[in-house]
Amino acid sequence: MSNITLYLSPGSCARVSAIVLEELELEFETQVVRFMQGEHKTPTYKMINPKGKVPVLIYHGQALTENVAIITFLNQLYGKLLPPTNNPLDFSKQLADLCFCSSTxxxxxxxxxxxxxFAGEDNAKTVQDLAFKAMDEFFQLIDKTLSDQKWWYSDNWSAIDAYLHWCxxxxxxxxYPVEKYQxxxxxxxxMAQRPAVKRAIARDNAASLILESEGLLFKPQPIVR
Incomplete structure (x- = not known):
């Protein structure tokens, strides 16, 4: 039995944590959270994560939430997820990049x-249109950064790339018209060719099959354009 468990829901940002765990080649188990059943709001789950969200990393019996914290913690233990640095300013810039992914x-x-x-079915298209417009600026920034380098940090893959890939x-x-950003x-x-990403997606797909077999797989309705 593994000493590491990742609570996830298919399609959720927990895939980011799954990718970094796979990149580190750590042995870990996954636990599917049944959002459609309200499992995330139950007292049992809220004892694990009072915020009622995923991901949750259980590491040797201790729970840790939020991708930024999980990535930072695992990098402190194992390295490989962020460029090595002993400079507090450089480290803070890395945190800023992680927060750009998580909070922007x-x-x-x-x-x-x-x-x-956020706005009900009647207003869904308006919300999505505004989000499309807001996202353009940031995809332009990312596309420009990647215009002459393979990864967010030049030739060095990092956990930022995992978060960007999920987004x-x-x-x-x-x-969203991602094709505008070559x-x-x-x-x-x-990213899709990395073995760790393939393994993380396989875990996600397995979770989807479990929920689908139980009639609990969430499938948001597409917006008609």
């Missing part, structure tokens, strides 16, 4: 992927 990109991803959650995939699946598209192709 991620909320827009959610509004693009699940707009009705890209999530909005692409919701109809360098970001190329980055997504490189």
């Amino acid at each position: 990109l991620h909320p827009l991803v959610t509004r693009i992927r699940m707009p009705s959650f 890209f995939w999530r909005v692409q699946d919701a109809g 360098h970001f598209c190329d980055h997504a192709e490189r």
Whole structure:
């Protein structure tokens, strides 16, 4: 039995943590959270994560939430996830990049992927349109950064690339025109070829099959354009 467990829901940002765990080649188990059944709001789950969200990393009996914290913790233990540095300013810049993914990109991803959650079905298209427009600026920034380098940090893959990849995939699946950003598209192709990413996606797909067999797989309705 592994000493590491990742609580996830298919399609969620828990895939980011799954990718970094796979990149580190750590042995870990996954636990599927049944959102459609309200499992994330139960007292049992809230004892693990009072915020009622995923991911949750259980590491040797201790729970840790939030991708930024999980990535930072694992990097402190094992390295390999962020460029090595002993400079507090450089480390803080890395945290800023992680927070760019989690607090700038991620909320827009959610509004693009699940707009009705924020404004109901009648206003969903308006919410998504505004999120599309807001996301353009940041995809332009990412595309420019990747225009002359393979990864966010030049030739060195990092956990930032895992988070960017999840954001890209999530909005692409919701109809956002990612094809406007060729360098970001190329980055997504490189990510898709990484063995760790393939293994993380396989875990996600296995979770989807479990939920689908139980009639609990969430499938947001596409916005008609």
